[in-house]
Amino acid sequence: MNEMILKFPAKSENEVFARNAVAAFVLPLNPSLSELSDVKTAVSEAVTNSIVHGYRDSEGWVTLVCRTDGARLEVEVIDEGGGIEDIEQAIEPFFTTRPEEERSGMGFTIMQTFMTDFSVKSERGAGTKVKMSKLFAGAADAG
Amino acid sequence: MKLQANRRGENLYIYLSGELDEHSAAAIRAGTDRLIDENAGLSRAVFNLAGLRFMDSTGIGFLIGRYKRLKRYGMEMYVENPEESADKILSVSGLYALMPKI
Numbered sequence: 001m002n003e004m005i006l007k008f009p010a011k012s013e014n015e016v017f018a019r020n021a022v023a024a025f026v027l028p029l030n031p032s033l034s035e036l037s038d039v040k041t042a043v044s045e046a047v048t049n050s051i052v053h054g055y056r057d058s059e060g061w062v063t064l065v066c067r068t069d070g071a072r073l074e075v076e077v078i079d080e081g082g083g084i085e086d087i088e089q090a091i092e093p094f095f096t097t098r099p100e101e102e103r104s105g106m107g108f109t110i111m112q113t114f115m116t117d118f119s120v121k122s123e124r125g126a127g128t129k130v131k132m133s134k135l136f137a138g139a140a141d142a143g
Numbered sequence: 144m145k146l147q148a149n150r151r152g153e154n155l156y157i158y159l160s161g162e163l164d165e166h167s168a169a170a171i172r173a174g175t176d177r178l179i180d181e182n183a184g185l186s187r188a189v190f191n192l193a194g195l196r197f198m199d200s201t202g203i204g205f206l207i208g209r210y211k212r213l214k215r216y217g218m219e220m221y222v223e224n225p226e227e228s229a230d231k232i233l234s235v236s237g238l239y240a241l242m243p244k245i
Contacts, residue, residue, distance in 0.1 A: 012166035037228040044199040048165045104203035106236050
């Protein structure tokens with residue numbers, strides 16, 4: 001069992017830092033390249049959502065909490081931004097509040113597809129918390 | 144992100160390399176559009192993704208944006224040699240229906 005808490009400003013250059021930090025953290029679980037890539041992509045989606053949609057043009061902090069337990073990685077991406085008005089609508093494939101910016105609306109779909117478990121909680125004006133986990137097939141003997 | 148291109152016959156080849164995310168996409172959007180505009184008379188554009196080490200859903204938005212631009216010029220769009228992760232994202236999003244993998 002291991003744990004990590006990272007807190008960084010909601011700036012887009014931190015997207016690459018966040019996903020690579022999680023990738024490094026999970027390495028002892030011996031993930032396959034494909035599993036590692038899934039985790040990096042899902043983390044990138046959640047962190048980008050916090051920066052682009054949670055905080056929009058305002059400043060703020062993103063908190064990333066990671067835990068490993070046996071063969072499982074749990075990741076929480078938390079912001080204190082504007083929150084999501086309608087979660088059901090937000091997680092629909094191709095739904096985006098900002099189509100004029102070439103946003104695909106596929107972020108939540110990718111998090112759901114690439115991770116084993118996924119949930120999102122949000123409150124208008126208070127922020128959003130995405131929680132997801134992944135079970136690694138090759139990590140049976142990892143502690 | 145790095146952007147390279149060459150022209151062979153009726154094809155414009157666009158090579159993307161590096162990591163394509165929300166931060167890096169901004170830097171190559173204008174350059175890619177300029178390449179498309181300069182080669183507007185050709186039949187098709189082929190996006191070679193072999194050098195793309197990482198791509199998230201920003202890549203979907205980026206590719207659809209270029210697809211729309213190419214369509215205005217009557218040009219077809221194709222994708223070749225995506226890495227496994229990009230391939231998975233393009234498959235999940237159904238993008239190959241618009242821009243077939245060759």
